[in-house]
Amino acid sequence: MNAIGIENLRKSFGPNVVLQGIDLSVSSHEVICLIGASGSGKSTLLRCINLLEPIDSGRITLLGQDITAPNIDPNLVRRQIGIVFQSFNLFPHMTVLRNVTLAPSKVLSTPAAQAAAEARELLARFGLLDKCDDYPDRLSGGQQQRVAIVRALAMRPQIMLLDEVTSALDPELVAEVLDVIGELAAGGMTMLIATHEMGFARDIANRVCFLEEGRIIEDAPPAELFTDPKDDRTRRFLRRIVDAKRL
Amino acid sequence: MSGNSPDSAVGGPPLFTAGGRGPRLFSGTGRRGTVVSTLSTVLVLVLIAAVFLLAPGARTVAHAFFYPKDAWQAFVGDPRKGYYSVGGAIWLNIRMFLAAEVLILPVALLIALIRQSVHPALFPIRMLATVYVDFFRGVPLLLVVLALGLGVPGLYLPVISHQPDAVYGVAALVLSYSAYVSEVYRAGLNSVHRSQIAAARSLGLPHRTALRYVILPQAVRNIIPPLLNDFISLQKDTALVGVLGVIEANQAADIYASATFNYSSFAVAAILFLILTIPLARFTDRLIERDRRRRLAGATI
Numbered sequence: 036m037n038a039i040g041i042e043n044l045r046k047s048f049g050p051n052v053v054l055q056g057i058d059l060s061v062s063s064h065e066v067i068c069l070i071g072a073s074g075s076g077k078s079t080l081l082r083c084i085n086l087l088e089p090i091d092s093g094r095i096t097l098l099g100q101d102i103t104a105p106n107i108d109p110n111l112v113r114r115q116i117g118i119v120f121q122s123f124n125l126f127p128h129m130t131v132l133r134n135v136t137l138a139p140s141k142v143l144s145t146p147a148a149q150a151a152a153e154a155r156e157l158l159a160r161f162g163l164l165d166k167c168d169d170y171p172d173r174l175s176g177g178q179q180q181r182v183a184i185v186r187a188l189a190m191r192p193q194i195m196l197l198d199e200v201t202s203a204l205d206p207e208l209v210a211e212v213l214d215v216i217g218e219l220a221a222g223g224m225t226m227l228i229a230t231h232e233m234g235f236a237r238d239i240a241n242r243v244c245f246l247e248e249g250r251i252i253e254d255a256p257p258a259e260l261f262t263d264p265k266d267d268r269t270r271r272f273l274r275r276i277v278d279a280k281r282l
Numbered sequence: 283m284s285g286n287s288p289d290s291a292v293g294g295p296p297l298f299t300a301g302g303r304g305p306r307l308f309s310g311t312g313r314r315g316t317v318v319s320t321l322s323t324v325l326v327l328v329l330i331a332a333v334f335l336l337a338p339g340a341r342t343v344a345h346a347f348f349y350p351k352d353a354w355q356a357f358v359g360d361p362r363k364g365y366y367s368v369g370g371a372i373w374l375n376i377r378m379f380l381a382a383e384v385l386i387l388p389v390a391l392l393i394a395l396i397r398q399s400v401h402p403a404l405f406p407i408r409m410l411a412t413v414y415v416d417f418f419r420g421v422p423l424l425l426v427v428l429a430l431g432l433g434v435p436g437l438y439l440p441v442i443s444h445q446p447d448a449v450y451g452v453a454a455l456v457l458s459y460s461a462y463v464s465e466v467y468r469a470g471l472n473s474v475h476r477s478q479i480a481a482a483r484s485l486g487l488p489h490r491t492a493l494r495y496v497i498l499p500q501a502v503r504n505i506i507p508p509l510l511n512d513f514i515s516l517q518k519d520t521a522l523v524g525v526l527g528v529i530e531a532n533q534a535a536d537i538y539a540s541a542t543f544n545y546s547s548f549a550v551a552a553i554l555f556l557i558l559t560i561p562l563a564r565f566t567d568r569l570i571e572r573d574r575r576r577r578l579a580g581a582t583i
């Protein structure tokens with residue numbers, strides 16, 4: 036069964052049509068990278084899947100269930116889908132530990148001690164145990180982004196959506212975050228990742244989708260898409276990236 | 283990435299720091315600065331005192347407004363001579379202020395939340411809340427006090443129409459100040475970045491939970507200075523309840539003045555109000571300064 040299925044998804048902001056009929060399916064344990072120019076609709080697609088944006092038409096299924104049906108409780112859906120944003124969005128008034136335990140204890144009603152123990156375990160796994168009692172503004176960008184990933188993981192989601200999680204980081208901090216994502220992929224986490232890091236996409240993805248103007252132009256394994264793109268538009272995009280020395 | 287100043291890192295001369303103190307607007311640094319500021323303070327005080335002491339009517343004013351014996355009598359009061367203790371009456375102001383404050387905080391929050399709601403079914407209450415805020419911000423507080431204090435007893439309702447006048451005064455303060463404070467709350471709610479809401483919702487937190495644990499704490503933190511500012515103002519405005527004949531500090535001072543033809547009682551009331559408000563004002567300043575420093579520290583990360 037598909038972890039995520041998207042059929043003919045359309046979304047516009049006023050007159051601005053952002054997604055013009057997206058079809059995409061993500062199998063369990065699959066890692067898919069979304070690439071494409073700025074404004075092509077990558078973030079919007081991820082936000083639609085997490086029901087943060089209402090869609091105009093089309094269908095999104097999560098493990099076979101239609102989550103765009105009118106009687107669906109979005110909070111139940113969001114528990115199963117973790118999303119991490121470019122700008123971390125940690126809660127600044129809470130410690131790292133509290134950031135991680137808030138949702139499990141308030142949404143899943145996990146007892147406080149158990150939530151804390153599970154959070155510590157996750158934080159330890161990603162080298163953040165000594166930051167438990169710090170507030171987010173004491174952390175480096177890379178550490179903050181890893182905490183944001185842990186915060187999403189603490190809900191034990193079926194799938195993770197990552198939206199350019201390294202774009203706001205200084206170059207020397209990118210690797211530590213990409214390592215975390217690599218570890219998640221190795222652990223079998225299903226992921227849909229919007230990224231500008233082509234090298235990373237080539238290494239980690241099972242499939243790479245190239246978006247342009249709200250359509251998936253090409254959808255292929257990385258070896259194929261990066262070395263022998265079928266579509267002219269993909270080729271032009273990749274050439275621009277190479278010229279900018281990002282591949 | 284580090285919060286340290288780049289100057290110290292390269293070992294060059296610090297740009298802005300003189301004598302270990304940061305740059306401060308409008309204040310000199312070092313001993314010379316202290317001497318200058320002390321001299322100018324003394325000069326200003328001497329000038330003000332001179333105006334008061336050398337004015338043609340100085341003696342009369344000093345006697346009428348600042349006469350120690352009358353000030354003391356007004357402070358302690360003497361019921362047999364027909365006037366009340368201003369010092370005792372200020373206690374009523376304090377109680378009215380505290381009662382009003384405790385009610386204003388939740389009422390104003392409720393109004394702000396209603397005005398910020400988006401659900402179409404709430405449209406009628408949203409409109410009512412808007413009308414409420416417009417109305418009570420527009421009508422002078424004194425009129426609200428009079429309307430409640432004279433109007434409600436005239437309705438001859440059970441219980442409601444048989445309260446002490448101070449209760450109507452507090453109700454008027456709550457009605458009026460809730461309108462102002464709800465706007466402060468609204469500014470606070472709007473000051474929390476939308477991405478925080480998205481982050482909370484994306485974790486599956488229901489709207490209410492997100493509001494309670496993520497949005498409100500940040501909103502309230504941002505508005506503590508303006509909230510305290512409104513409460514300083516509320517402390518003084520308890521004096522308006524005196525128009526209902528309630529013996530609060532201002533009213534007690536007024537009674538003393540009419541009984542003795544000496545106005546020193548007003549000076550006593552003024553000093554008592556200052557003693558109440560100045561600590562809160564200084565506390566607000568401290569919070570604002572702390573907040574500013576924290577923001578500056580956060581900006582380097």
Ligand SMILES: Nc1ncnc2c1ncn2[C@@H]1O[C@H](COP(=O)(O)OP(=O)(O)OP(=O)(O)O)[C@@H](O)[C@H]1O
Nearest residue numbers: 048051053071072073074075076077078079080199
């Ligand atoms: N909340 C919004 N309101 C109006 N327009 C929006 C909104 N969010 C996104 N858009 C528009 O949707 C289009 C796609 O934006 P989106 O953020 O999905 O692109 P992206 O592929 O993620 O770009 P980037 O690589 O820069 O992150 C843009 O034209 C943007 O202006």
Ligand SMILES: [Mg+2]
Nearest residue numbers: 077078198199
């Ligand atoms: Mg984006």
